[in-house]
Amino acid sequence: MEIKYCVACGALTELRIPEDDDHNRAVCKKCGEIHYQNPKMVVGCIPELDGQILLCKRNIEPQKGLWTLPAGYLECNETVVEGAIRETKEETRADVEIIAPYRLCNIVFVSQIYFIFRAKLLTRDFGPTTESTDVRLFDEKDIPWDNIAFIVIKKTLQDFFEDRKKGAFSFETFDLR
């Protein structure tokens, strides 16, 4: 998002490198307020029940109509675990228990850091929400690979099924540029 006006005083900003800094920032021409912009964390999970994985069909852009894992922006004053549980509840109505961190993905071109946990789906009480038109459990063989919303999710799911076959999960990071 372009920071055209100062959040502190409403005057116009200009893009320049402040003293002792080496990045361009939107600096207020009037009061000098420096506006820092930083990557956002997206937290989510892979909810598993009896070997099946819970996916949701997106009801919002981008990628409306495609399938994804429950995930969304981390809010202020919550932990990554709390955020992953909250997003899952919001998108699928379901409760999960977080097992362990599984993947961190740096999506460099949009400055998003995905942090995905493995999780145990605690209930079969799930279903559509304002954010998802459909919420369903899938066997590995039925995953709609051609209709997964984001590359980060597709790669995370592929890794997950590979690791599950091996019977060994570890936390790894990967980058998308």
Next chain:
Amino acid sequence: MEIKYCVACGALTELRIPEDDDHNRAVCKKCGEIHYQNPKMVVGCIPELDGQILLCKRNIEPQKGLWTLPAGYLECNETVVEGAIRETKEETRADVEIIAPYRLCNIVFVSQIYFIFRAKLLTRDFGPTTESTDVRLFDEKDIPWDNIAFIVIKKTLQDFFEDRKKGAFSFETFDLR
């Protein structure tokens, strides 16, 4: 930071819960722009060379004059690994090679997510910078435990030395509230 004025049009904002949301946001009274605020990631590392750990003495507030691991805010369009290497360079002049993710700490009350790696210090060419008045290698027995700048860093270092004794490092998360 309080978002008093709209970054898009400079008009006053008001704090309210937008439609289909459940958090208060600064919403522009004139153009309706919604301003989201999210936690920031702080990335850093534990640089190790011949069993010693590199610490820096802070030259900036908060906690000016106390010792810490090299770490700082992740910037847009960089990965967590790139950020940890950059911050180490900026604060100590030293080059490091990242080994593995070690600790994620949710500092809930300030909405910061610390992400700390283990790293190999590649050089003895390190020293003071604008951000650090002193940069030094410490044996475990000489770590200035009473003068470590942040609890997150103290706990991470304590865990590190414990794990090193056991000869087994794993990635873990912890919370500070």
